[in-house]
Structure formats: structure tokens, C-alpha cells
Amino acid sequence: MPLHPDIAKALATLPPPPPGPLDPVAMRAAEEAQVPPVAGRLPLHAVEDATAGEVPVRIYTPDEAGTHGLLIYFHGGAFFLGSLDTHDHVARSLAKATGLKVVSVGYRRAPEHAFPAGLDDCYAVVRWAAANGESLGWDGTTLAVAGDSSGGTFAAAVAATAHDDGFDRITHQVLYYPSLDLDFDPGRYPSLRENAVGYGLETAGLKPFNAFYLDSGADPADPRVSPIKRADLGGLPPALIVTAEYDPMRDEGELYGRRLKDAGVEATVIRYPGANHGFVQHFSWIPDYHRVFEETAAFLRGAS
Structure with a gap:
């Protein structure tokens, strides 16, 4: 199907990128300026800021139940953008739809912090959550990791790191249009060519x-x-991989799903027609795309 008309309309209003090199400080400020006030956000039973060791986290409790499964969420933003605030609405929607307590991670970002600082923070929070399950109200069942875009990179890498460490508590991985191959040669995947221009994230910008x-x-x-x-x-762990039809990175996510299946891992791959990269963050207000949260909940219930 063609690009969703509401997405096309929004993309048409975007100004051209400023000339010269990217300015992380200015880009972060512009992103934070779009965050709605707390009063306008999806209400939950409780939302609190805390620290996991030295890593800032925001904990979302969906209801009054005494215990919950846990979902550790890593925001996207090409490893230098995004924050607990810019993805607050995603974490809230995940908590509401899944009934899980969501722990969103404020990991260290590039360029101020060198690799693997951000990845180390994400993995540390997963281990912290498991070690502090009683105080978090973890029911000892689901311990999922999830992320969008570069957050999906971290989710996949954390799941693999945990496996290599013999830490077997992660039950699921949820990857929204993940960036899984940072070799950006446009010849590697057809979607890098097919969706190169005109859909928000462009291949030349990767x-x-x-x-x-x-x-x-x-x-x-x-x-x-x-x-x-x-x-x-x-x-x-079993994986849910969500891709977007008009995303340059679509094919690497779908290939990863096939490779997981070939390796004997339960993997569900869902391509959202008419969607572009970032639709969970930017366009989940569209009913066709808001169902990604219900499909995530169904996956987390069915693959446990």
C-alpha cells in the first residue's frame, strides 16, 4: 500500500535539514521541545524516576496489582538522540497494553560516552532488575527486553550478551524496526535502495x-x-520483530527474524504496511499503528 496519508502529510511539513555537520545539542533540544506536558500523557497507576545503580530509569506501573512481569525498554535515537522524556509515551503505552511494569532506561549516549557505555548501561539495568525483583514487585515470570530503532539494537545485543554470560532470565526480546547491521553499504539490502528517499529516514542519512x-x-x-x-x-529468547514497509532498514530486521528461526528460535516478524521508520514513536496515534502495542502484548503472553 502507499505511505499512510497522515504520515505523508506530516513528512511534507518537515523543514530541510540544516547545512553542515549534525549538532547533537541542538537536535536534542529540538526533540525535547516536542515532548507534551505530563498532564497530557496517558495516565497510569504510578510513574517514578529512579536509578538502577548509576543509570537513570523511569518505572511505569500500569495498575494496582501487587506484582507484575517486567519489561525493560531501550529508547531509540541513533545512539545520540532520544531520552526518557521523548519516549515516555511509548513506555506508557507498553505498560498499559501489556500489563507489565516497564523500566525505561536513560542510558549514556554518544558522542559524549564511547562505546560500549550505552550498551553496558542497558545490560546492567536488566541484571539490576532481576537482582532487585522483590523491591520492584516482579512476579518472577516475564522479564522482557524491548527497544525501537537503535534501542532495538541494544535489545538484541543485550539478549545475546545475557545468553553468553549464562544469564537465562530474559524471556522475550521485542525489536521495533531495529538497526541490526551498521554496515550501511546500500547494496546490502533491497530496502536500502527501495526506500532510500522520501520516507523520513533516508539511506544517505544513516x-x-x-x-x-x-x-x-x-x-x-x-x-x-x-x-x-x-x-x-x-x-x-523468543523474538517479536516489527518492521515498516517504507523503512530503509526493513530488510535487515526481516532477515534477522529468518536467521533466528533457522537457529531454532521462536520469532514472529510483522511488517506494518504504509508505515515508515519511527512509526511507533511518531505515529502510534494512528489507530492502524497503535495496535502494535496490543500485538506486543499478545506476543508476550503467547511466547512465555
């Missing part, structure tokens, strides 16, 4: 947007950076 991360020491050949480079995907 290298400059990820340059802060790669220049900080993240090697695209390292499976912690490009999870699709991992030779053996066996033994990883």
Missing part, C-alpha cells in the same frame, strides 16, 4: 546519523554493534 556512535569505537563488524553479524543465534 552513516552521518550513526557516525557519533561508530566514531566512539563501535565497530560495525562486532556483533554487539551489528547483532546480525552474530554467527550463532541459537538459544536466544
Whole structure:
């Protein structure tokens, strides 16, 4: 189907990117300026800011139940954008739809913090959550990791790191249009060519947007950076991979799903027609796309 008309309308209003190199400080400020006030956000039973060790987290409790399963969420933003605030609405929607307590992670970002600082923070919070389950009100069942875009990179890498460490408590991984191959040669996947221009995230922008991360020491050949480079995907948690029809990174997510299945891992891949990269963050107010949260909840219930 064609690009969803509401998405097309929004993209048509975007100004051209400013000339010159990317300015992380200015781009973050512009992103934060779009965050709605707390009064306008989806209400939940409780939302509190805390720290997991030294890592800032925001904990979302959906209802009054005494215990819950846990979902650890990593926001997207090309490893240098995004925050607890810019993705607050995503975490709220996940908590509401799944009934899980969501722990959103304010990991360290490039370029101020070199690889693997952000990944280390994400993994540390998962281990912290498992170790502090009683105080968090964890019911001892679901311990899922989830992320969108570069947050999906972290979710996949955390699941693999945990497996390698013999930490077997992660029950699910949820990857929304994940960035799984940071080798951005446009010849690698058809979607890099088919969706190169006109859909928000453009293929030519992938290298400059990820340059802060790669220049900080993240090697695209390292499976912690490009999870699709991992030779053996066996033994990883069941995966839900959500892709968007008009996303340059669509095909790497779908290939990862096939490789997981080939390795004997339960993997569900859902392509959202008419959607572009970032639709969970930017366009989940569209009913056709808001159902991603219900489908996530169904996956988390069915793959446990």
C-alpha cells in the first residue's frame, strides 16, 4: 500500500535539514521541545524516576496489582538522540497494553560516552532488575527486553550478551524496526535502495546519523554493534520483530527474524504496511499503528 496519508502529510511539513555537520545539542533540544506536558500523557497507576545503580530509569506501573512481569525498554535515537522524556509515551503505552511494569532506561549516549557505555548501561539495568525483583514487585515470570530503532539494537545485543554470560532470565526480546547491521553499504539490502528517499529516514542519512556512535569505537563488524553479524543465534529468547514497509532498514530486521528461526528460535516478524521508520514513536496515534502495542502484548503472553 502507499505511505499512510497522515504520515505523508506530516513528512511534507518537515523543514530541510540544516547545512553542515549534525549538532547533537541542538537536535536534542529540538526533540525535547516536542515532548507534551505530563498532564497530557496517558495516565497510569504510578510513574517514578529512579536509578538502577548509576543509570537513570523511569518505572511505569500500569495498575494496582501487587506484582507484575517486567519489561525493560531501550529508547531509540541513533545512539545520540532520544531520552526518557521523548519516549515516555511509548513506555506508557507498553505498560498499559501489556500489563507489565516497564523500566525505561536513560542510558549514556554518544558522542559524549564511547562505546560500549550505552550498551553496558542497558545490560546492567536488566541484571539490576532481576537482582532487585522483590523491591520492584516482579512476579518472577516475564522479564522482557524491548527497544525501537537503535534501542532495538541494544535489545538484541543485550539478549545475546545475557545468553553468553549464562544469564537465562530474559524471556522475550521485542525489536521495533531495529538497526541490526551498521554496515550501511546500500547494496546490502533491497530496502536500502527501495526506500532510500522520501520516507523520513533516508539511506544517505544513516552513516552521518550513526557516525557519533561508530566514531566512539563501535565497530560495525562486532556483533554487539551489528547483532546480525552474530554467527550463532541459537538459544536466544523468543523474538517479536516489527518492521515498516517504507523503512530503509526493513530488510535487515526481516532477515534477522529468518536467521533466528533457522537457529531454532521462536520469532514472529510483522511488517506494518504504509508505515515508515519511527512509526511507533511518531505515529502510534494512528489507530492502524497503535495496535502494535496490543500485538506486543499478545506476543508476550503467547511466547512465555
